[in-house]
Structure formats: structure tokens, C-alpha cells
Amino acid sequence: MIVCVCNNISDREIRQAVDLGLSSMAELRRDLGVATCCGKCHSCAREVLNDHLSASVVLQETVLMRAVLTN
Numbered sequence: 001m002i003v004c005v006c007n008n009i010s011d012r013e014i015r016q017a018v019d020l021g022l023s024s025m026a027e028l029r030r031d032l033g034v035a036t037c038c039g040k041c042h043s044c045a046r047e048v049l050n051d052h053l054s055a056s057v058v059l060q061e062t063v064l065m066r067a068v069l070t071n
Helices: 011-019 025-032 042-070
Strands: 002-004
Touching: 002 042, 011 025, 011 042, 025 042
Parallel strands: none
Antiparallel strands: none
């Protein structure tokens, strides 16, 4: 879905940016232009960012636990 209509940024692009290392709204603004025009997308973009950051942490913890258990 399109999160930032002004800059045509989708939730998928935000998740990809997180996968590439972005971890804050300031970085999304700087690199993708999210919430730099009208600002109406800020809360939705922040939610997508935070949800994906949380999911990434859970995934990393799962991978680490599996590595510990197999060694």
C-alpha cells in the first residue's frame, strides 16, 4: 500500500529500507523523502517502521536461539 502519497512511497519500500539498515523516521525522511511534504503519512510510516523493526528483532532472536541450541 502507498504510505506517502506525496512521494509515492509504499510500505514495502519502508520495510526494504529497514532491511538495509534504516532504523528511524529521520533516516526514512532523509533517504526516502517520507513525511517531507504534507506530513499526513508520518504516523503510518512510523507504524510500518516500528512493526518491521520489531519483527526483525524477533527474527534475529529466533535465529540466535537456534544457533545456540544446535551447538
